[in-house]
Amino acid sequence: MRSYGQYCPVAKAAEVLGDRWTVLLMREMGFGVDRFNELERCLPGISRSVLAQRLRHLERVGLVERLAADGNNVRYELTQAGRDLKPVIRSLGEWAAKWAFVDPDPLELDSDLLIRWMSRHVAHDQLPERRIVAEFSFATPRVKRYWLVLDRDEASVCMHDPGFDTDVSVMADTEALYCVYMGKRTLSSAIKDGLVTIHGPRALVRDFPRWFSWSDFAPTVREAAGTKTRA
Amino acid sequence: MRSYGQYCPVAKAAEVLGDRWTVLLMREMGFGVDRFNELERCLPGISRSVLAQRLRHLERVGLVERLAADGNNVRYELTQAGRDLKPVIRSLGEWAAKWAFVDPDPLELDSDLLIRWMSRHVAHDQLPERRIVAEFSFATPRVKRYWLVLDRDEASVCMHDPGFDTDVSVMADTEALYCVYMGKRTLSSAIKDGLVTIHGPRALVRDFPRWFSWSDFAPTVREAAGTKTRA
DNA sequence: CGGTATCCCCCGCGATACTG
DNA sequence: CAGTATCGCGGGGGATACCG
Numbered sequence: 001m002r003s004y005g006q007y008c009p010v011a012k013a014a015e016v017l018g019d020r021w022t023v024l025l026m027r028e029m030g031f032g033v034d035r036f037n038e039l040e041r042c043l044p045g046i047s048r049s050v051l052a053q054r055l056r057h058l059e060r061v062g063l064v065e066r067l068a069a070d071g072n073n074v075r076y077e078l079t080q081a082g083r084d085l086k087p088v089i090r091s092l093g094e095w096a097a098k099w100a101f102v103d104p105d106p107l108e109l110d111s112d113l114l115i116r117w118m119s120r121h122v123a124h125d126q127l128p129e130r131r132i133v134a135e136f137s138f139a140t141p142r143v144k145r146y147w148l149v150l151d152r153d154e155a156s157v158c159m160h161d162p163g164f165d166t167d168v169s170v171m172a173d174t175e176a177l178y179c180v181y182m183g184k185r186t187l188s189s190a191i192k193d194g195l196v197t198i199h200g201p202r203a204l205v206r207d208f209p210r211w212f213s214w215s216d217f218a219p220t221v222r223e224a225a226g227t228k229t230r231a
Numbered sequence: 232m233r234s235y236g237q238y239c240p241v242a243k244a245a246e247v248l249g250d251r252w253t254v255l256l257m258r259e260m261g262f263g264v265d266r267f268n269e270l271e272r273c274l275p276g277i278s279r280s281v282l283a284q285r286l287r288h289l290e291r292v293g294l295v296e297r298l299a300a301d302g303n304n305v306r307y308e309l310t311q312a313g314r315d316l317k318p319v320i321r322s323l324g325e326w327a328a329k330w331a332f333v334d335p336d337p338l339e340l341d342s343d344l345l346i347r348w349m350s351r352h353v354a355h356d357q358l359p360e361r362r363i364v365a366e367f368s369f370a371t372p373r374v375k376r377y378w379l380v381l382d383r384d385e386a387s388v389c390m391h392d393p394g395f396d397t398d399v400s401v402m403a404d405t406e407a408l409y410c411v412y413m414g415k416r417t418l419s420s421a422i423k424d425g426l427v428t429i430h431g432p433r434a435l436v437r438d439f440p441r442w443f444s445w446s447d448f449a450p451t452v453r454e455a456a457g458t459k460t461r462a
Numbered sequence: 463c464g465g466t467a468t469c470c471c472c473c474g475c476g477a478t479a480c481t482g
Numbered sequence: 483c484a485g486t487a488t489c490g491c492g493g494g495g496g497a498t499a500c501c502g
Contacts, residue, residue, distance in 0.1 A: 004255060005276060006344065007335040007409055009324035009448045014254045016331050017323075020495075023245045024235060036464050045236060047496045052465065061331065072463050072502080081330040088326050091319045092248075093240035099312040100247050100292065104238040113237065178238055217240045251475075267484050278476045283485060303482075303483050 016061050021046050023089060025054055026078075029064065030086045031120050034075045044110060058082070090216065097220040103184070109174040111138040115146045118181060118212055119155040126210040127152060134168045134208075141174065150211065168200035168208060183218025184225065247292050252277050254320060256285055257309075260295065261317045262351055265306045275341060289313070321447065328451040334415070340405040342369040346377045349412060349443055350386040357441040358383060365399045365439075372405065381442065399431035399439060414449025415456065 001018040004011040017023055021043060028042045040051055055076060058064040063082035067075045078085075115136060131151045138144045147158040147166070176195035179185045187209050190196040198205045215221070232249040235242040248254055252274060259273045271282055286307060289295040294313035298306045309316075346367060362382045369375045378389040378397070407426035410416045418440050421427040429436045446452075 001251070003336075003338075004252075005336075005339055005341070006255075007339040007413065008258075008348075009327035009332055009452075010258050010320055011255060012331050013323040013327035016327070018249065018251065018254070020232070020249065021235075023249070024237075024242060027239075027241050045496085047498095048465070049467085049497095050495055053495090072465085074464060084330060085326055088319075088322045089241055091322050092244040095316055095319050096240035096244035096247070099315060100243045101240055105234075105236075107234075108236050108238040110236070117239075182238065221240075276476080278478095279485070280477095280487085281475055284475095303485085305484060 016063070017085075019054065019057070021050060022054055022058070023092070025051070025058070026063070026082065026085055027089055029076065029078050029082065030089065034077060036074065036076075039076075041112070042116060044113065093217050094220050097217040098224045101221065101224070104175055104178050104182075106141070106175075109141055109178060111136075111141075111144045111146070111174050114174065114178055114181060115148065115157050117215070119148055119157045121213045121215065122148075122150055122155040123211055123213045124150075124152050124155075126207070128204075128207075131164070132167050132204070132211075133162065133164045134170060134211075135166045137169070137171045138174045138177075139171075166200075168198060168204050170199075170208075171197045180214070181212075181218070182215050183221035247294070248316075250285065250288070252281060253285055253289070254323070256282070256289070257294070257313065257316055258320055260307065260309050260313065261320065265308060267305065267307075270307070272343070273347060275344065324448050325451050328448040329455045332452065332455070335406055335409050335413075337372070337406075340372055340409060342367075342375045342377070342405050345405065345409055345412060346379065346388055348446070350379055350388050352444045352446065353379075353381055353386040354442055354444045355381075355383050355386075357438070359435075359438075362395070363398050363435070363442075364393065364395045365401060365442075366397045368400070368402045369405045369408075370402075397431075399429060399435050401427065401429050401439075403427045411445070412443075412449070413446050414452035 001015050003015055017026070024043055025039065025046075028039055033039050033042050036051065036055075039055075040046060040048060043051070055064060055066070059066050062079055063085065065077045065079050067077060069075070127150055129152070131149065134148045134150065136146045136148065147160075147162050147164075149156045149158060149162055149164065173190075173195040176185070176190045176193070180187045180190050180196070187196065191198070198208055200208075232246050234246055248257070255274055256270065256277075259270055264270055264273050267282065267286075270286075271277060271279060274282070286295060286297070290297050293310055294316065296308045296310050298308060300306070358381055360383070362380065365379045365381065367377045367379065378391075378393050378395075380387045380389065380393055380395065404421075404426040407416070407421045407424070411418045411421050411427070418427065422429070429439055431439075
């Protein structure tokens with residue numbers, strides 16, 4: 001971003017972070033996404049050239065470190081300056097969750113993203129001791145299936161059947177599950193309305209709601225839903 | 232700014248604030264600048280069309296309210312949502328003051344801005360009871376003079392001699408006074424180095440350093456000057 | 463996987479002039 | 483003071499192809 005020509009920290013921050021995609025890229029890296037192609041997948045719509053340009057820029061200004069283990073095995077890590085930005089970006093999100101946030105636009109109902117985001121917010125300590133495979137099916141905006149493989153240490157997303165037996169099967173309306181994730185409604189209300197259905201052994205179905213901690217911003221979204229004052 | 236197509240508060244905040252100038256505009260309004268032409272002067276380089284477009288946008292998304300007292304007497308005020316953004320923008324600046332901030336670029340030495348900024352950070356309770364007129368002279372990058380009229384309630388900047396008697400006369404190297412303002416150096420060190428000279432009655436010259444509270448970010452800049460670790 | 467190279471369009475935005 | 487109107491360019495960035 002072109003300089004503002006001001007010796008002011010706010011202006012400097014705006015120059016470093018003001019380019020399109022940069023804040024979202026930092027958000028993703030703050031969640032530990034560290035590979036070029038994975039970053040691309042987490043930012044639908046970004047072009048590969050822009051992603052490369054942003055990563056170079058962030059490296060140049062000292063927010064990101066490029067770690068080339070060997071040849072084509074590259075990882076990107078936040079520096080301390082980059083990690084230090086995490087609470088700032090969070091406060092941006094908290095602000096938006098409180099004021100600028102209404103309902104999901106139909107165009108925003110990307111089930112790929114939702115599944116990725118859910119996989120980042122697994123309450124691992126609430127899971128059974130053994131590995132759990134949860135299958136998710138969405139009908140809208142297009143039919144999609146995913147498998148979440150969860151254990152006490154890790155959560156991974158599969159776009160194809162991983163081969164393991166499925167423990168729990170979830171059918172969800174994409175918008176409804178997005179709203180649950182974001183704190184706009186409760187999972188139980190979505191289930192009552194028939195927008196989310198969970199199949200599987202009784203004990204697992206009972207515990208399922210506790211396996212996810214949902215969005216970091218959900219508490220703020222819930223709070224904002226109460227106080228509707230905008231002026 | 233084009234949508235990111237993500238139902239995520241961080242993405243929404245980036246859409247609302249991501250356009251060029253928007254964050255700086257909100258910074259200015261947070262300081263109470265509320266007139267179109269004054270905003271233009273506080274954002275050197277912004278074009279009038281972009282300023283108008285940004286104000287309309289911010290009004291549309293509910294951060295700014297346009298108050299037309301009558302005809303051409305218009306003021307812009309932050310809504311509660313806009314005021315709520317102030318600490319967020321501040322945290323952006325704090326981050327930059329800590330990590331992304333080195334020395335003023337020669338092109339950033341705009342004495343107009345410096346005087347305006349200083350006038351916002353007057354420690355009114357440290358002033359004498361009576362009105363004080365301080366004259367500032369800069370030699371670089373071009374010869375410029377200003378008068379700061381200070382009292383217990385108010386501070387105003389004059390680009391021309393206001394007619395009142397001058398109480399204190401300050402001659403300053405622009406870069407040095409910028410650095411003092413931003414916390415990169417102390418006023419006394421700048422005086423010692425002959426980069427700032429204060430003339431006037433002994434008592435006023437003695438008290439002058441306490442009349443200004445300097446930049447909000449100065450403490451962070453000072454702190455960062457100690458710890459040079461960047462990785 | 464981890465990028466680069468190219469192409470090209472569009473529009474953001476700065477400059478200037480003009481109006482009520 | 484508070485804008486609108488117009489113009490013109492520069493480059494941001496999306497799409498696609500290609501490479502080691």
